[in-house]
Amino acid sequence: MLHLKGGVGKMGLDGPFHIYNGLTMPFRILVADDDEAVRKSHRFAVDAAAEIMKDRVDVVEADDSVDAWARIRSERFDLIIVDNDFRDKEIKGHLPGIALLQIARKEGANTTTPIIFCSGETFETLKPMVERFNAVHFPKGGYDIDRAARLFADQLTKPKSIPGL
Numbered sequence: 308m309l310h311l312k313g314g315v316g317k318m319g320l321d322g323p324f325h326i327y328n329g330l331t332m333p334f335r336i337l338v339a340d341d342d343e344a345v346r347k348s349h350r351f352a353v354d355a356a357a358e359i360m361k362d363r364v365d366v367v368e369a370d371d372s373v374d375a376w377a378r379i380r381s382e383r384f385d386l387i388i389v390d391n392d393f394r395d396k397e398i399k400g401h402l403p404g405i406a407l408l409q410i411a412r413k414e415g416a417n418t419t420t421p422i423i424f425c426s427g428e429t430f431e432t433l434k435p436m437v438e439r440f441n442a443v444h445f446p447k448g449g450y451d452i453d454r455a456a457r458l459f460a461d462q463l464t465k466p467k468s469i470p471g472l
Contacts, residue, residue: 333363334463335383339375339407340390340425346370348450349388349425355456360464371395372402379407380415386463387417388445391426391433405436412440421462 334357338349346368357364367382369375372393379387391404402410408424411417422442426433437444445458 333365334360334385335365335367336386336388336459336463337367337369337375337378337382337384338388339369339372339378339404340388341370341372341393341395342390343370345390345425345447345450348452349455352452352455353388353459355452356459356463359456359460362463371398372404372407373398373400376400376402376407376410379411379417383416384420386421386423386459387411388423388425388459391424391428405433408437408440408442421465423458423462 336353338346338353340346340349350366353364353366367378367384369378372395375389375393378384389404389407393401393404395401404424404426408422411420411422422440423445424437424442425445425447426437427447434444443458443462445455
């Protein structure tokens, strides 16, 4: 598995075959969380998902909400794993994770990309809000790498609808 901090890539219409211009490409995954330990847990789970799928993955990290939005807006990903509670309020342009989810569904390069929304909060209204924006709520408490890996693999390999077809 290849892990990248940053990186630029262009992807075509992708799906279970994940082919672009006749080449098999690794799945591109954005892990957006301000907590290094959580990003590391997600990377372990992504590696386990790659083993489940018997496929390759490239992981791109964002450690604040501003970088996360810049990447979501401009780079194409096959899966986005995003935190709800970024502690970067001092940065101009800061966005909470739920706002990232909402605008990612409306504009940018990932309007139909599967999104896993990770949250330590237990607000009863949060999960339905996440689901309304066609994302999966994944609670951070008691992080289970095997459970996360299966979820990530399922999201990466589920058939994707192509608008207009």
